Amino acid sequence: MLEIKDLHKRFGDTVALDGVSLSAAPGEVVGFVGANGAGKTTTMRIAMGVLAADSGEIVYNGAPLGVEQRRRFGYMPSERGLYPKMKTGEQVAYFGELHGMSKAAAKRSAAELLEQLDLSERMGDFVQDLSLGNQQRVQLAVSLVHDPEVLILDEPFSGLDPIAVDVMGTALKDRAAAGAPVIFSSHQLDLIERLCDSVVIIGNGRIIASGTVEELKAKEVKQLRISVEAAEDLTALLPGTVTRDGDDYLIEDGDDQEALRVASSAGRVTRFAYDQPTIAEIFREAVTR
Amino acid sequence: MSNQSAETSRMRGLMLVAGREIRVRGLSKANLVSLLVTVVIVGVLAALPSLIGGNEEDAAIGLAGENAPAMQAQLEAMGGFDITVYDTADEAERAVEDETVEAAVADGSLYSLDGVGNEVETKIDAAWQAASVQTNLANAGLSDQEIAGALTVEPLEFVTLESGGVHSTLDYFTGLVISIIMFMMLMTPVQYIAMGVVEEKSSRIVEILLTSLKPWQLLGGKVIGLGVISLVNLVAMVAVGLGVSAATGMLGDLPPGTAAAAVSTIGWWLMAFALFGTLAGGVGSLVSRQEESGSVLTPLIMSLTLSYLGAIFLLNAPTSTFAEVLSIVPPFSGIAMPTRMAITEVPAWQVGLSAVLLAAAAAGALALGSQLYKRSVLYTGSRMKLTEALRRAA
Structure with missing residues (x-):
């Protein structure tokens, strides 16, 4: 169970988050929806520890989230990034190792994932030589390579072609079926409706609605x-x-x-x-x- | 779930980052080719003094005639000659013709095929004059003892009033090579570190990296990785330089402590690199785009260049106050001290003080660089002001 509790964050005079709370139970897929600048990315960055909150906490399985546990999370930031001058297979495996896998396990997992993503033949190519769509797939592989316990994905579907959208959707469902809490943000609301068990709507740094898809519909x-x-x-x-x-x-x-x-x-x-x-x-x- | 994964210890994270740098940058074609080229250049430079200075073989000289015994004594005293004495001038001349000897001196003539080298000619001429004087004195009826007494001249004693004021070309050359190598070995990795930091920042990959690494691991690993690459390059150069010197027999001719200076250069380099490398990482994180990195690196590049120019200046005046100050004050001491140590004897207290100051400055740079990095690496947008980065909460 991943719980984000009462986050507050200011950037100068701007209030980015004003008491944001949401949670994802094991196996639950949570869609995080909000207009641009509503606070989705800030919330996810704080959850992943790349940004510090002014107040509030992240609780995982009943205890404050630590560095070691967070290393087993899978994260895809809204602004994608890969080493352009590193070989695809090497790069995915490197991130596996950073997440604590042994060299051999990381290599194996990278090869499997790239095979699933139809990139086996590009493993020896530099990332900068791949098409944008293929780079997105590599990005997906990077966030999944260590078989993460929790997935936090910021706009995972943006820029993906229909096949990659299916691969990503299946990956999310698979991770959830294996018991992982999954939180992802998207502007593609049809995807949210199709994939999510529950939805959290954020606006101006506050949660304005949340619940299962049925609950939200019933409330209307x-x-x-x-x-x-x-x-x-x-x-x-x-x-x-x-x-x-x-x-x-x-x-x-x-x-x-x-x-x-x-x-x-x-x-x-x-x-x-x-x-x-x-x-x-x-x-x-x-x-x- | 991920029980196949071992706990990533702090050191493992640091080493993974360093390992990536070594794999991606150190084993890149560009680096391997540049290392090869540099090593060849250093090897040629190290062989140069012996190629120019000439440790050539003894000159084979034939002697005949009245002065022959006296000439033989003179030439043997000078050294560098392989002498054959012939009975007649004709025999000596024939020996020159069939190239048994390079030249022959007989009855007041110097026989050679097409002249002899300047050095040989000077020596033979000097020997001829001395031998002639000796023969003339003997003919005038002086005893051998009297002749020896008359010919014994105490050589001039050279007295220099400023200690270490006179330096051979070799000392200068060694100092020059050390300062050039130090400069190159600092300049290149420092720029690579800044480029690497900006690359990670501009590609936003740093956001993923920081979910499993601490900023100090990321910066430290990068500095260590590029440090190892440069150290391998430096060791290769020093080894080739010393090896070639030893092989050409020049090592013994180098001023005392040159080999030690070359080895201690690595120590000076380590400290200077820690200083410049971490600062480069810190200031590199202030900008988000590669084209802006030049502006923040300028102060570092400037002080590196000044250190180098200072060291070159110091070579001409190693005992001046300027040289002493430059070789003690960091960051200039990083290049200046090993250069100065190569060319002159440096008092131990100065070496010690310089090392302590440089180590302290490196520690300070480590703290400052990593703070800058930590505070600004996730900040994107226009260039961050230094003061703002220092003010920001980490």
């Missing part, structure tokens, strides 16, 4: 959508606040059973359901609230 204002094959306009007849969306009626704050009676007496009801908001809608709602 419900809209009843009705499609009726009727000649007359039912706007005045239906209960609650009624708006039109094309031929559909959208009802807020009205008794749904009453609405069904009105609709079915007017004609054939082809659709009668509550709209499920997408994460994108929840996000927009949350940040503009």
Whole structure:
């Protein structure tokens, strides 16, 4: 269990984080969503120990996170970086060793990962000679080479081609299935919705919404959508606040059973359901609230 | 989960970073080629004095005629001649013709195929004059003892009023080579360290590195790695230099303590490198782009260049106050002291004081450089002011 507790951080006069807390249980994939400059990267950097918080703490399995445990984490920073003049295989293995693996194990793991990423033939090439997309794959290999216990990934999907997105998504799911807490940020909300067990929304350095995807959706204002094959306009007849969306009626704050009676007496009801908001809608709602 | 992984100890992290530098930079083609070229140059330079100075073989000289015994005595006293005495001038002339000897002196003539070298000619001429005087005196009826008494001249005694005021070309040459090597061996790795720091910073890889390494490991490993590369280069050069000198028989001719100075040069280099290397890492971390690194490195490059120029100046006046001060005050002492030690005797207290001051300065640079590095390595954007870096909380 990784817990980020009440982080505060200022850069000069700017408040970057104002009491940020979130947590990831073993096997849980947490999506971290927020506008640019909301505080995602700062939170992740503090969690990875590359930035010091003004206050607050990071707790791992019930104890403050130490250097040795953090070394077993996998991290992908928002700004990618690799040694351009180092061979691909050597570089991935080097990071494995830095994370505490033996030389042989790091080499083996690097070879396996690059094989999975379809880069086996490029192992002896300098990173600077790879295409940008392949460099991204190497970056992914660097964050996964030591079989990390926890994954903290800042925008892991940005700049990836569809195949690499699948590889990355599978990798996240695999790590989670093996019991690792996974936290990742993304602006691609469809990916968040597909991959995440829970979502944390941050805005201006504060957590403005969090919970499982279902919880967040349930919390949103419900809209009843009705499609009726009727000649007359039912706007005045239906209960609650009624708006039109094309031929559909959208009802807020009205008794749904009453609405069904009105609709079915007017004609054939082809659709009668509550709209499920997408994460994108929840996000927009949350940040503009 | 990752139970295959051993705990990465602090030293392991440091050594991994150093090892990477050695693999990537030390074993790079560029470094290997430059090492080879430098070693060849040093070897040629070391062989040069013997090539110029000439330890050539004894000149074979034939003698005949009245003065022959006296000439033989004179030439043997001078040394450097392989003498054959012939019965007649004709025999001596024939020996020159069939190249049994280079030249022959008989009855007042010097026979040779196409002249003799200046040095040989001067010596033979001097021997001829002395032998002629000896023969003339004997003909005038003086006894051998009287002749010996008349010819015995005490050689001039050279008295220098300033101790160590006169230095041979060899001393100068040794000092020059040491100062050049020191300068090169500091300049190159110092620039590589700064470049490496900026490379990691500009490529943002430092952010990943710092999740598993402490800043001191990252900076320390880099300094150690480039230090090892340079040390290998330096040892190779010193070994080749001394080896070639020994092989050409020049080692014995070098001023006393030259070999020791060459070896102690490595010690001076270690301290000077610790000083300049860590500072280079520290100031390198102030900038985020490679093209800005020149501006922050300027003070370091300047003081290195001044140290070198000072050492060259010192070679011409090794006992001046300027030389004494320069070889004691860090960071200049790093190059100046080993240079001065090669050319002149330096009082032990000065060597000791210089070493202590340089070591203290290196320790200070280590602290300052790593603080600068720690505080500014994750800061990206425009160049960070030195004062700001020092003010920032780590």
